[in-house]
Amino acid sequence: MTASFNAESYNSGSYNSGSSASGAFTPGEPVLEVSDLCVDYGLGGNAVRAVTNVSLTLRRGEVLGLAGESGSGKSTLAYAITRLLRAPGVITGGRVLFHSRPDGRGLEQTVDLLDADANELARIRWSELSMVFQSAMHALNPVARIENQLTDVLKRHRRDMTPADRHDRAVELLRMVGITADRLRAYPHELSGGMRQRVMIAMALALEPQVVIMDEPTTALDVVTQREIIEELMQLRHRLGFAVVFITHDLSLLLELADSIAIMYAGRLVEYASASDLFHAPRHPYSLGLLGSFPALHGERVRMHGIPGSPPSLRNLPSGCTFHVRCSFAMERCKTQEPPLAQPARSAHQRLASCWLQDGFTATPEPLALPDPEPAAYRGSPNNRASTELIGDAP
């Protein structure tokens, strides 16, 4: 890695990774705890519930993947957590606890983001919790130079920095994501899509947050660019120790990069497990269907079927389990009773699934009853991933 990144100069904190060369890296204490979060669009009788009772825990340094189809509420969830949700979106319940980085006196502060006032939000947003938005094309200001957009956040949050310091930091940030300093004077339209997305990531990392929420950061990019950006991101994560919530519809990509994966369907979490458990032994029929929706790159060509039907309208949700109309294993009970998100009865690993087939009393179909895998060497171990050597440096 060519970029030298002096994490110490802006942060005297003692958070658990930093740029030390130790390499040891294990997801630690919870940094973000979401419990029973509900989000509606609209009020009163017209309200549509987009997110229903979602609970998630993000640990320090973890990559949490959030997968789901359009309309499953994954982006809404991200906007609700960051309190960026705009009307008609309304947060109608739940808690979002954010454990900030220990302050000068070594005290850890816990803030409920849903109760936080403007001052508290201003303190936490970007300096501790930042976001990479879906479309860099629209998220960057088209009439401001890259440098101004990068230094804006420093101006606001690092009042003691001089303009020269800010410039140096902007150069460093760009170098960190593989862009040369001469692009500082460029406008967004002069950059390629991949470079714009890199600028967005540099901007999100400007204040060394503990949590970065990424909403489909690579969806509009070509596969090669996507792979480059993800490699860079994982290296930065390894070096700086931030945790990531990675939102995407591309489950095959998440399986490669996430530590744990939450699958959303119709605003609900239907399965929450480590990436390797989910890949080798899915417990929810929807997860199974999604895994069977990505044709393989190798092996025998077999006819695959995806999932019959189409995602439900939130205005007109099926009764009982919202997935039962598309589920090939649906039972009578699924039509009337909504299953709880619970530990599957026959799993040794800690994981959650919301399906009556996993209650321990029902015979579970074979594809949903595969044994939990042994922890794999590559998947689920951020050390190995982060040490990926690159061939050739970015030009």
Added chain:
Amino acid sequence: MTDATTAGASTNTVVHGPKRPGVAALEARNLTKHFAISSVGFGGRQVVHAVEDISLALPEGTVTAVVGESGSGKSTLARLLTGLIQPTAGQILLDGRPLGTSARARRAYTSEVHLVLQDPFSSLNQAHSVRYHIERPLKLHTNLRGAAIEAKIIELLERVSLTPGRDFIDKYPHELSGGQRQRIAIARGLAVNPRVLLADEPVSMLDVSIRLGVLNLFDDLRATERLATMYVTHDIASARYLADTIVVMYAGQVVESGPATQITDAPKHPYTQLLLSAAPDPHRTEPPVLRGRGSPPSLVSPPSGCRFHPRCPFAMDVCSQETPPPLPVGKDQVAACWLHSSEHAGDPPAAQTGLRDPADPPGPNGAVPPATGS
């Protein structure tokens, strides 16, 4: 016309696409498209080299996938084949006959070659019902009228698995899901019994869980309608799933083509290897090693020689000087790469490319770096 035909036949070019006996339903010969761009202040007229000398045959009952990054010219190729834009050079043959220029000939052509677009949310008119969309081609191209049209519409809807058709005929696009809309777009295409279906990223806007349903529909149509399908995509895994032949495009040129599984299991062109190494693959047990980086070149002034050489980890001196011809690298598989030419196989990698010598473990799929040449 005769001259053009003989000229096209005499140039010794490789025709990409599935190999089948007989005359292909649709054939493109040496197709080239340059878009003129205005360049204020530069004096001379500049062109975008969008598609460069591509020969492609689409036999009936086959699916040909055209794979490439954005800007590789794959959509331009599809639009050239529809006749919506005129090629700068080259020729299109339907059932072996060159495409005529009269209004009548062009209309006949549009009833034989149909295009399915990427975005089913904008390719259907929100103000009109399903009936209207499918009725239009029937009224324009057939003699069916009245009740016969209605029966035909219902039959078409059921052919694309919208059953019962009667339930869908009076719906409006906003009442349908993305997958259903895409099926309407396909039914509209089938209305006139085309020979050729050109599908430009037909599933990329659809939800993951319903993509396979549409891909399977193309698979069924290949068998039942004997359609010659061209499937344009950026997703090489779905190309492998559906297609007989994969044609890989880069910067307006075909860099490799061959049977689908052969291309993904044993890619011979460095660009195909790069694409495969970058594709998400949960079955991977090791971190992927990207073979080459950077982004596609400007098509206004494409690199000399092989257009991939600035990104290629195996580039040699010859690569920046001469354009590689398509060279046979396997059964029905060709790759336009100097590494596979007997004259240049042993050349040392060019030092000036700035890319590190790829003395790395074999790439994805256990593919041997082509530099080993035999």
